[in-house]
Amino acid sequence: ILNVEQSPQSLHVQEGDSTNFTCSFPSSNFYALHWYRWETAKSPEALFVMTLNGDEKKKGRISATLNTKEGYSYLYIKGSQPEDSATYLCALRKTGNQFYFGTGTSLTVIP
């Protein structure tokens, strides 16, 4: 079992605030780090897949960075909107094709 930790567990922000979450993982035998957004009553959907140390990816107001040497990734949301309310999951993918998921960060954006 591989331990992937996410913090905080939950977060409430006002509309327009910017926020960020952390995903921590063992840095050895790393292959790829995934971020998914999981809205209530829907399927998780991929946001980013990152493989290289120093990777930075952006999709609209959401961006992510990766540090494989120290074993962490940050997800940033700029100017949060109510539609950003969801659970954000990170997952470590190792050789062998398995995904190891964190417990997620539940974000609520208050209008």
Next chain:
Amino acid sequence: DGGITQSPKYLFRKEGQNVTLSCEQNLNHDAMYWYRQDPGQGLRLIYYSQIVNDFQKGDIAEGYSVSREKKESFPLTVTSAQKNPTAFYLCASSPKPLNTEAFFGQGTRLTVV
């Protein structure tokens, strides 16, 4: 439309009965996965399959069985040996390259009474 279909969405069973959860994908993905989610916990891997007629145990395989007779289908059977079967079950698939994302079904909530 391409995607993963899990059925049913909600399932109720009596204690001691086996139950099979369906997962079908038309994405032509090689790998398929079953995860379980309990309150306050992350997704935990039950079984995964990288190719037809082959599958491997995940971290919590006890009390579960799977088959992969067709590329599109990866059913999960929750047996009476599973001590705490009430949970949310999520199926996923992914293409072969390791730098590609996983795609998920909408899940099945199983309640054993």
